[in-house]
Amino acid sequence: MALRVGVVGGGQLARMMIAPAVELGVELRVLAEDEGMSAALAATAVGDYRDAETVLAFAREVDVLTFDHEHVPQEVLAAVADAGIPVHPGAAALRFAQDKLEMRARLAELGMPQPDWAAVSGTDELQAFIDAHGGRAVVKTPRGGYDGKGVRVVSAATEAEDWFAALAEDARGGQLLVEELVDFTRELAQQVARRPSGETAVYPVVQTLQRDGVCAEVVAPAPHAGARLIEVAAQVGTAIASGLGVTGMLAVELFETTDDRILVNELAMRPHNSGHWTQDGAVTGQFEQHLRAVLDLPLGDPSPRHPWSAMVNILGGPRTDALTDRFPAAMDEHPAAKIHTYGKAPRPGRKVGHVNCAGDDLDDVVYQARAAAAFFAD
Amino acid sequence: MALRVGVVGGGQLARMMIAPAVELGVELRVLAEDEGMSAALAATAVGDYRDAETVLAFAREVDVLTFDHEHVPQEVLAAVADAGIPVHPGAAALRFAQDKLEMRARLAELGMPQPDWAAVSGTDELQAFIDAHGGRAVVKTPRGGYDGKGVRVVSAATEAEDWFAALAEDARGGQLLVEELVDFTRELAQQVARRPSGETAVYPVVQTLQRDGVCAEVVAPAPHAGARLIEVAAQVGTAIASGLGVTGMLAVELFETTDDRILVNELAMRPHNSGHWTQDGAVTGQFEQHLRAVLDLPLGDPSPRHPWSAMVNILGGPRTDALTDRFPAAMDEHPAAKIHTYGKAPRPGRKVGHVNCAGDDLDDVVYQARAAAAFFAD
Structure with missing residues (x-):
């Protein structure tokens, strides 16, 4: 009997679990909000994730329930847990991702650096x-x-x-x-995977660039990161994962301040845009790692495969033609670019894909990823 | 409208096209021989590939038809081509993969080194x-x-x-x-991707180890390969791809003889076991490359990501438990091993999965891949 992971939510994060699930030989089932969503290939059910009966019926057919997003209500999570079905991350951890006030209060208790x-x-x-x-x-x-x-x-x-x-x-x-309002020099993100038995795997801290509040670019590892920054970010990430009882992937968004402090901005308890580079740039991509973590399997090596990786989001996408219509030009110019698209209709500002590049030269890697992604702009 | 690739055959080669298809955003459709095959997730039809009506009905719903194996009869291929549907590799090329006498005769015409x-x-x-x-x-x-x-x-x-x-x-x-009967020191394989417009991409020549006629291990690139070997293998591979009009992935199995010659052993016009290392070890894996080639998209960079990669097949698999039951032990010992399983029932000698490892040290890479694969033995 194959291991079966159920994912609530049919967005691109669920979609990007399909590839590692197929390769490992794990059966992925998705409860999608609608027909034709990003993760439609693996959608075995369509329904409302706020409805306990719907989620419970879906969860009964899998070995563990996990998520594409953090919006499943606590009472629904409780119903699944009451039925004896493992849920990762669990309701107690997800509470801190669902409510930013609870998150701030709990991080304060843990002594985490915050604004x-x-x-x-x-x-x-x-x-x-x-x-x-x-x-x-x-x-x-x-x-x-x-x-x-x-x-x-x-x-x-x-x-x-x-x-x-x-x-x-x-x-x-x-x-x-x-x-x-934090006076920051840049934004960083620290990803940590944690399995129910407690093992953690720490990814290198990365630099993220937001535009209009949306992630636009990521460089991994964060350039000009000293040993202290790397250590503090890893400690903060691990302490939060353990302190909040997170299982699966955790992303901790951080500010690096002008006075050289690290402050926790936001949390995400799922694969995260700041970790898309790991698909092509790390030994174990975040989507495989999430599957391993929620199945309580030993975690994979989170080491980078290359000195530098860059991820550039495709935001919006072309208005008049399909993303794939841009493949010939983009691929011709950038044979080493890894192009990912999400099967979503273009819409201004919407995340419809991303491009990963990796290599030895930081400037070149960033240039290639930006230039390849630019082929998909409107 | 998404690009749609139709694959005849539902084995592990079709299965391993799923991951890159999902990531690129290409719609993969599979005509499987049966229910519950390796590529079942993408199977949109089940039927007999020797039946022209079946294949034609399947092919009418895709942009290009390609294959998991080389066994589709010429008359079926002709029917699809007559209907104006692109077929890659085409019937004229596949003839040489279907009939070893025709292959030998054609390679002789091309002046290729042969036994x-x-x-x-x-x-x-x-x-x-x-x-x-x-x-x-x-x-x-x-x-x-x-x-x-x-x-x-x-x-x-x-x-x-x-x-x-x-x-x-x-x-x-x-x-x-x-x-x-060639007196050879070792077996090698040269992979070349070729798109209909003629562009080729050449992978590094690899060393393959067969046991009982079945591929057991691959090391990439081939150790102790001098510049002349690398050049000759690439030339032979490219000349065969062009000379036979191959489109998609081509694998040329080679003997390296005791008197230092390279002789062509067999051909495969599809992704091939000798190229499974590329999934985790090359910038563009062979399954993505095959999709790009048959869609006549610009080819991806075939460069290795690491100095050394090793692939070890899981042959047979455990008799009494599932492959996934071995995940905890294998993953615990080998966090950097990339484990691939095919959703196939264990059977003596059957290819049910493989393990890829990559890194800087050849001996360690080979050791890790062998040791991780050994966890899945009976």
């Missing part, structure tokens, strides 16, 4: 935080944000009035998260 | 060849052989009497192929 933050219940509290932090701050809705959504830089509390109003209407009530 | 050979119609002619070549020779049925089947080392013509008898009953009639 100054507070839970604010109204504009007065928010304004007080802004005033105490140089007149600007970042306000975040604790739940439901991604790719820059639910994040707002404000200089007056009135700019978040609509969010407070929305919270007041939410049965869960609650607060907004406010954080100091 | 002495002859087409023999009966035991007298065969005995004459044996006598003229030191009392031993290799007899081969021109059609239908693979993995050592249809190949016999003989020292007397009477040892092939059953094959002559079978030929006499075959409506096509015909002859047997006899070849000198």
Whole structure:
């Protein structure tokens, strides 16, 4: 009997688990939100991940349940766990990925380096935080944000009035998260895989470049990273994985500050855009590693295969033709570029693919990845 | 509209096209011989590849037709081509992979280095060849052989009497192929990709180790390969690809003789066991390259990613448990090993998976691949 992994969500992260699952010989089953999604090839069910019956029926046919996203409600996760089906990451860990206030509070308990933050219940509290932090701050809705959504830089509390109003209407009530606006030199990401038995595998810390709140480029490992940075990032990643009980892939988004500190920005408990380079640049890609971790198999070697790797996202994509129509020109110019597309219709700003390049020369690797990805622009 | 590649045959070669197809964003469709085959995930049809109607109906839904094996009859290939559907490799090239006598004759026309050979119609002619070549020779049925089947080392013509008898009953009639028994130091393989427009990509020549006529191990590139060997192998591979009009992946199995010559042993016009190392060891794996070639897309960089790669087949597999039951032990000991399994039931001698390792040290790479594969033995 093949090992069966069930993935809730049919997006590109589920899709990119297909290749390593087929190669290992693991049966991947996907509960997709809709027909024709990115991971359609492996979709064995279509249904609403917020419906416990739907998820439970899907989960009963697999050895372990995992996710393409962190949005499955706690009560649904509980129903699956109550049925005795392994869920990785588990509900207790996912809580910290689902609610940024809980995440901040827990990271504080763990002594992790973070931006100054507070839970604010109204504009007065928010304004007080802004005033105490140089007149600007970042306000975040604790739940439901991604790719820059639910994040707002404000200089007056009135700019978040609509969010407070929305919270007041939410049965869960609650607060907004406010954080100091960090003066950072660059953004980094640390990936760690952790299996239920506790083993962890630490990827090299990478440099990420966001545009409009969306990941645009990643360079691995992070250039000009000293031994201290590498060590601190790995320690923070491992401490969070263990402290939060994460199983599967964890990505910790980090700020490197102008005064040389590392601060935790966001968490993702799943394969993450900052790790797409590992598909072609690491001995064990993050998607294979996630499958191994959630199956509680020994983790693979996370070492880079090449001195440098670069990943450039294809955002939006061509408006009038298909991504594959650009293959001839892109491949002709860049025979070493690894082109990945997600089977998604182009739409402005949407992640529809990415390009990985790897090699010995940092500048060349970055240039090749950018130039190849540019062939897929509108 | 996604590019659609149709593969006739649902074996592990079709299966291993799934991963690069998904990553590129190419739609792979497989016409499998049966339910539950190795490439079942991509199987969109089940039917007899010897039936023109079946193959034609399948082919009408794809942009190009290609193959997991070389056994599709010429009349079926002709029917697909007549319908205006691109077929790669085409019928004219496949003829030389389907009939070893035609292959030998054509390679002779091209001036390729070969063992002495002859087409023999009966035991007298065969005995004459044996006598003229030191009392031993290799007899081969021109059609239908693979993995050592249809190949016999003989020292007397009477040892092939059953094959002559079978030929006499075959409506096509015909002859047997006899070849000198080559005194070789080792076997090599040269892979070349060629697209319809003529572009070729040449992989490094590799060393292969056969056991009982079945590929057991591959080391890439071939150790102790001098510049002349590398050049000759590449020239032979490219000349055959062009001379026979091969499109897609071509593997040329070679003997390196004790007197330092390179002789062509066999051909395969598809991804080949000697190229499985490229999945983890080359910038462009042979399965991606085959898809690019048959789609007439620019070919990918065939360069190795590491100084050394080794591939060790999992032959037979465990009798009493599943391959995946061996994952914990194998992965624990060999975190850098890339384990590939084919979703096939274990059976003595059957190819059910392989292990790839890559790195800087030849001995270590070979050791790791062998040791990891050994965990899957009976």
